[in-house]
Amino acid sequence: xxxxxxxxxxxxxxxxxxxxxxxxxxxxxxxxxxxxxxxxxxxxxxxxxxxxxxxxxxxxxxxxxxxxxxxxxxxxxxxxxxxxxxxxxxxxxxxxxxxxxxxxxxxxxxxxxxxxxxxxxxxxxxxxxxxxxxxxxxxxxxxxxxxxxxxxxxxxxxx
Numbered sequence: 001x002x003x004x005x006x007x008x009x010x011x012x013x014x015x016x017x018x019x020x021x022x023x024x025x026x027x028x029x030x031x032x033x034x035x036x037x038x039x040x041x042x043x044x045x046x047x048x049x050x051x052x053x054x055x056x057x058x059x060x061x062x063x064x065x066x067x068x069x070x071x072x073x074x075x076x077x078x079x080x081x082x083x084x085x086x087x088x089x090x091x092x093x094x095x096x097x098x099x100x101x102x103x104x105x106x107x108x109x110x111x112x113x114x115x116x117x118x119x120x121x122x123x124x125x126x127x128x129x130x131x132x133x134x135x136x137x138x139x140x141x142x143x144x145x146x147x148x149x150x151x152x153x154x155x156x157x158x159x
Contacts, residue, residue, distance in 0.1 A: 039109035046116040047102070053123050054097075060130040061093050067137040074144045082133075082140045089133040092126045 037045075068086050076083065100119060103112040 039113050043103070043109050043112040043116060046113060046120065050116055050120055050123060053120070053127065057093055057123060057127050057130060060127065060134060061090060063134055064090060064130065064137070067134065067141060070141050071137065071144070074141065076140065076144060080140075082137055085133045086137055089126070089129045092129055096122055096126055 064086055068083070071080075071083065072078075103115050105112075
C-alpha cells in the first residue's frame with residue numbers, strides 16, 4: 001500500500017515546481033525559484049497535489065467501508081448516528097468526485113489555478129470529515145466490541 005506524505009500547500013508547490021530538493025540548503029535559491037514559478041507550473045503542481053489528496057481520501061473511504069462492515073457485524077443499527085455520519089462523509093466524497101472536472105488546459109493559467117485552489121479547499125474539508133468520522137467510528141467499534149454484553153453471553157432469565 002502506497003503511503004502519501006502530507007505537506008502544507010506552499011511546501012507542496014515548492015517541491016513539485018522544483019522537481020527535487022536542493023542538496024546544500026541554499027534557502028534563497030529555493031524561495032526565489034518557488035516564487036518565480038509561473039502560474040502554469042503552479043497549476044500543474046497543484047493539480048498533482050490535488051490528485052494525491054484524492055488518493056488519500058479514497059483510501060480513507062475504503063477504511064470507512066471496512067469499519068462500517070465491522071459495525072454492521074457488531075449489530076450497530078443502520079439508523080445509529082455514526083452510521084448516518086459515515087454515509088454523509090461517503091456522500092461528500094462521491095459528490096466531489098462526480099463534480100470535479102480537470103481544468104481545461106487551454107484556459108488561462110490563473111483561472112486554472114483559482115479553480116484548483118477551490119477544489120483543494122473542498123477536498124481538504126472532505127478529508128477532515130472522513131478523518132473525524134473514521135475516528136468516531138473506530139471509537140464506536142471499540143466500545144461495542146469491548147462491552148461486557150458483547151464479550152459474555154447473557155445469562156438466561158429465570159421465570
